[in-house]
Amino acid sequence: xxxxxxxxxxxxxxxxxxxxxxxxxxxxxxxxxxxxxxxxxxxxxxxxxxxxxxxxxxxxxxxxxxxxxxxxxxxxxxxxxxxxxxxxxxxxxxxxxxxxxxxxxxxxxxxxxxxxxxxxxxxxxxxxxxxxxxxxxxxxxxxxxxxxxxxxxxxxxxxxxxxxxxxxxxxxxxxxxxxxxxxxxxxxxxxx
Numbered sequence: 001x002x003x004x005x006x007x008x009x010x011x012x013x014x015x016x017x018x019x020x021x022x023x024x025x026x027x028x029x030x031x032x033x034x035x036x037x038x039x040x041x042x043x044x045x046x047x048x049x050x051x052x053x054x055x056x057x058x059x060x061x062x063x064x065x066x067x068x069x070x071x072x073x074x075x076x077x078x079x080x081x082x083x084x085x086x087x088x089x090x091x092x093x094x095x096x097x098x099x100x101x102x103x104x105x106x107x108x109x110x111x112x113x114x115x116x117x118x119x120x121x122x123x124x125x126x127x128x129x130x131x132x133x134x135x136x137x138x139x140x141x142x143x144x145x146x147x148x149x150x151x152x153x154x155x156x157x158x159x160x161x162x163x164x165x166x167x168x169x170x171x172x173x174x175x176x177x178x179x180x181x182x183x184x185x186x187x188x189x190x191x192x
Contacts, residue, residue, distance in 0.1 A: 020078050024085035035093045036116055044105035048098075055094045056152070063087055063160055067167045076171035080164040091156055092127060095149045096120045102142060109142035111135055127153050 042048060066083040073079040096119040103114035112135055114122065122135050126149055137143045 070167035076168040096123045
């Protein structure tokens, strides 16, 4: 009996893990497809800077919403991993789009002009702090944008990971507190 329950729990856990991985993969693929399809040929002006700021604020809002779903989840660890697996690529795509727009409007911004793949490569290189040196920001605007990404990278990696871990702890504490309560009415102890 115990072995069949364990086997069933394993199958359910594996199914849940596969579903979570599939959701994350589909979300990332969709964002990459959108990145390659959306027009990024607008001019570089205050509106572009505002669009980047709004994108980052919306991204932060989505992460806050995701953290709330982690705290309410029956499987908070899995939900937190799913959040990181989808949030990271979205964040990188936001900066990649900004680099494409900057490079197209000011060709001398970087050591080479960016296409979308070049911008994604540069964004991931900055995020991973590898810094191969093959592409470098040259103008002040490009350097400022790169510094903004570097600072935002630290926030994403440090603060969001800490927040998600805290959300997992909250959910697990709530679940363990709920499981320690008696499942039905307590029977009085017979004193006689």
